[in-house]
Amino acid sequence: MKREYQDAGGSGDEMGYSMDKMILAAAGSGEQEEEVDELLAALGYKVRSSDMADVAQKLEQLEMAMGMGGEAGPSAAADDGFVSHLATDTVHYNPSDLSSWVESMLSELNAPPPPLPPAPPAPWLASTSSTVTGGGAGGGYFDLPPSVDSSSSTYALKPIPSPVAAPADPSTDSAREPKRMRTGGGSTSSSSSSSSSLGGGGARSSVVEAAPLATQASAAANAPAVPVVVADTQEAGIRLVHALLACAEAVQQENFSAAEALVKQIPMLASSQGGAMRKVAAYFGEALARRVYRFRPTPDSSLLDAAFADLLHSHFYESCPYLKFAHFTANQAILEAFAGCRRVHVVDFGIKQGMQWPALLQALALRPGGPPSFRLTGVGPPQPDETDALQQVGWKLAQFAHTIHVDFQYRGLVAATLADLEPFMLQPEGEDTEDEPEVIAVNSVFELHRLLAQPGALEKVLGTVRAVRPRIVTVVEQEANHNSGSFLDRFTESLHYYSTMFDSLEGAGSGQSDAASPGAAGGTDQVMSEVYLGRQICNVVACEGPERTERHETLGQWRNRLGRAGFEPVHLGSNAYKQASTLLALFAGGDGYRVEEKDGCLTLGWHTRPLIATSAWRVAAA
Numbered sequence: 001m002k003r004e005y006q007d008a009g010g011s012g013d014e015m016g017y018s019m020d021k022m023i024l025a026a027a028g029s030g031e032q033e034e035e036v037d038e039l040l041a042a043l044g045y046k047v048r049s050s051d052m053a054d055v056a057q058k059l060e061q062l063e064m065a066m067g068m069g070g071e072a073g074p075s076a077a078a079d080d081g082f083v084s085h086l087a088t089d090t091v092h093y094n095p096s097d098l099s100s101w102v103e104s105m106l107s108e109l110n111a112p113p114p115p116l117p118p119a120p121p122a123p124w125l126a127s128t129s130s131t132v133t134g135g136g137a138g139g140g141y142f143d144l145p146p147s148v149d150s151s152s153s154t155y156a157l158k159p160i161p162s163p164v165a166a167p168a169d170p171s172t173d174s175a176r177e178p179k180r181m182r183t184g185g186g187s188t189s190s191s192s193s194s195s196s197s198l199g200g201g202g203a204r205s206s207v208v209e210a211a212p213l214a215t216q217a218s219a220a221a222n223a224p225a226v227p228v229v230v231a232d233t234q235e236a237g238i239r240l241v242h243a244l245l246a247c248a249e250a251v252q253q254e255n256f257s258a259a260e261a262l263v264k265q266i267p268m269l270a271s272s273q274g275g276a277m278r279k280v281a282a283y284f285g286e287a288l289a290r291r292v293y294r295f296r297p298t299p300d301s302s303l304l305d306a307a308f309a310d311l312l313h314s315h316f317y318e319s320c321p322y323l324k325f326a327h328f329t330a331n332q333a334i335l336e337a338f339a340g341c342r343r344v345h346v347v348d349f350g351i352k353q354g355m356q357w358p359a360l361l362q363a364l365a366l367r368p369g370g371p372p373s374f375r376l377t378g379v380g381p382p383q384p385d386e387t388d389a390l391q392q393v394g395w396k397l398a399q400f401a402h403t404i405h406v407d408f409q410y411r412g413l414v415a416a417t418l419a420d421l422e423p424f425m426l427q428p429e430g431e432d433t434e435d436e437p438e439v440i441a442v443n444s445v446f447e448l449h450r451l452l453a454q455p456g457a458l459e460k461v462l463g464t465v466r467a468v469r470p471r472i473v474t475v476v477e478q479e480a481n482h483n484s485g486s487f488l489d490r491f492t493e494s495l496h497y498y499s500t501m502f503d504s505l506e507g508a509g510s511g512q513s514d515a516a517s518p519g520a521a522g523g524t525d526q527v528m529s530e531v532y533l534g535r536q537i538c539n540v541v542a543c544e545g546p547e548r549t550e551r552h553e554t555l556g557q558w559r560n561r562l563g564r565a566g567f568e569p570v571h572l573g574s575n576a577y578k579q580a581s582t583l584l585a586l587f588a589g590g591d592g593y594r595v596e597e598k599d600g601c602l603t604l605g606w607h608t609r610p611l612i613a614t615s616a617w618r619v620a621a622a
Contacts, residue, residue: 058103236272240281241495243269247288248491248541259292276502283534284495287541296542312535313352315528320505321587322612325595325604326445327356328583329614330474332576334441335363337472341439343373347426347470349418349444351378354393356445358400365404374401375409375438377426382414390414418447419457423467440470448558449477452551462565466619472570473617475562478552479603479610482540494540497611498533504606505529507592555601555613562617570616571600580604 243262250259266285270278290296317323338344344364348356357376364371376397380390390412401408415421428438442465451458465473480497484490505526539550553561559569577597584593584604596603596610603610 236269237277240266240269240273240277244281244284244288244495245488245492247292248488251288251291252487256292259288263289263292276499276506279530280495280499280502280537283498283537284491284541286534287538290538290542296547309535310352312528312532314355315525316532317355319525319529321584321593322604323355323445324583324587325580326476326612326614327359329572329576329580329602330443330445330476330616331356331360331363332579333472333474333570333572333614333616334360334443336573337441337570338364338372338439341372342436343375343438345375345377345428345438345440347377347379347440347442347468349379349442350447351380351390351393351412354378354397356443357397361397361401361406361408362404365406371404371406373407373409375411375428377411377413379413379415379418379421381416388412417454417457418451418461419454421461421464423464426464426468440468442468442470442473444474445476446478448475449483449551449553450549452483452553453546453549458561459565462562462567466566469619471618473567474614475558475617476612476614477555477558479554479605479613480552481554481557483551483553491541494537496609498537500606500609501533501611502530504592504611505533507606555598555603555615558613558615566620567617568620569600570618572597572602572614572616577602 243265247259247262247266250256250262263285266281266288270281270285273281313323334346346357346360361371361374364374376394378390378393380393383389394410394412398408398410413421413425426440448458448461451461478497480493482490482494482497484493536550539548540552543549562569574597577595580595580602584595587593592606594605594607594610596605598610598613601613601615603613605611
């Protein structure tokens with residue numbers, strides 16, 4: 001999504017955050033009129049909030065004039081013919097000045113139409129969502145129960161109508177198939193599209209010329225092409241965000257009838273968008289639907305789900321630099337803490353496939369004076385099939401350590417939750433007869449926030465860590481507040497956060513496409529990474545209580561929690577900042593990523609928004 005704006009002539013910082021702008025525009029309806037006026041002006045609309053009542057009255061008159069607000073009568077056929085005339089010959093004005101636009105439409109409607117030949121009512125084109133989903137009722141991204149009357153809800157929005165196709169030739173007896181509308185890209189033999197910028201290039205509208213079917217080419221060879229006006233994508237995007245926020249507000253107020261009416265409109269509104277915004281809206285729409293219909297996602301209790309979660313994690317590692325950055329900065333802090341030590345011990349609270357530790361082992365092997373004796377304790381969940389997956393990870397790391405001549409020991413600890421750990425489990429086995437004591441480092445990457453779902457669990461784990469007296473504790477967490485008590489606040493924050501995260505995946509994917517052929521690993525990694533993030537979205541939005549484990553908090557909140565638990569921060573230093581910046585420069589699509597130093601901690605973000613934060617801690621002096 002960002003790269004489209006950049007190609008249109010705008011910078012990523014100024015034009016890349018369309019979702020954020022639309023969220024602000026949709027959420028600003030309850031603010032003061034001055035803020036609304038500023039938002040309307042920023043979006044290119046020449047209208048003040050105080051004039052909206054007059055505009056609404058004119059829109060109602062326009063609706064009545066077009067025959068949509070009155071009762072059906074004998075002149076229905078004539079009205080249909082007149083609407084067809086509007087679709088073919090009417091000049092469509094730029095609606096940035098809403099008042100003058102409505103007046104121009106009213107003046108055209110009040111003018112007597114030219115004589116038209118009798119024609120049957122025009123058929124409807126297939127919705128644009130059908131081209132995305134491959135057909136099906138509703139063309140949505142997820143299946144929902146039977147629809148209800150949306151007019152019963154004050155939150156309901158009118159769906160964007162499908163565009164009108166050319167009327168069928170009266171001399172043709174065969175039925176015409178609905179045309180599938182194309183909203184972007186290059187022209188084809190059956191349709192051609194042209195784009196025009198609105199509001200400084202931030203929005204696009206297309207005019208699609210529908211051509212006849214191949215079987216009717218001879219009968220309609222001389223028929224003129226019919227322009228079809230597609231809804232402005234920016235306006236549809238604002239309506240999409242407004243529908244998402246209104247649905248979340250209805251959920252918070254437990255007005256599920258209103259939320260149900262709204263959640264059914266989200267797939268169609270999302271289909272009008274492209275790239276990251278459409279994907280984010282689809283995942284949030286699915287999560288809201290699960291919340292509304294009380295269809296919560298099941299925990300990863302089966303072998304297939306556990307294996308799939310590990311697969312998604314590995315694809316996320318490959319597709320973007322977030323996990324690489326987390327591992328690199330944590331390893332750098334641990335390496336500096338181990339300087340001059342001959343016996344070191346790392347406790348990893350979430351070892352998974354062990355991807356973090358080969359780089360640290362190699363750095364220790366190259367240390368002047370030779371590598372230290374290295375012991376690794378990996379913590380992981382139990383496997384449903386009772387296989388020892390942790391031991392398999394240990395064997396692979398042991399083989400790598402052997403090839404680089406590092407004295408390596410490994411132990412895997414199976415724990416359903418980190419709160420099950422006790423201090424004696426992290427101590428050396430047997431009696432320590434060495435002259436030099438073992439130096440311990442504790443590492444946690446995206447693990448501590450899960451403890452917030454269990455009351456007292458985080459305090460117990462931090463007490464266990466404090467009891468083993470580590471020299472350093474490295475913590476990597478998402479830089480977001482998805483643990484607010486207000487569902488609407490949590491929803492809005494997560495919508496901002498994940499829209500930026502998906503946007504960065506689009507940027508990284510575009511950078512990788514130069515080196516990878518279509519359908520290669522780069523594309524697969526991006527798709528699987530989107531699923532990885534989509535599962536987090538579903539947990540944040542659809543779950544509550546102990547089931548809601550994705551309880552992300554900001555660096556400031558973690559600073560308060562760790563400080564109360566008896567830890568003090570360790571400055572990561574300028575060396576880690578420089579090396580992390582160098583790492584990102586080597587990553588495809590790295591132009592949009594930003595490393596920042598914040599009070600001795602490092603954050604990685606996309607353009608101006610930080611997304612993950614790395615911090616280091618030690619036990620505070622008594």
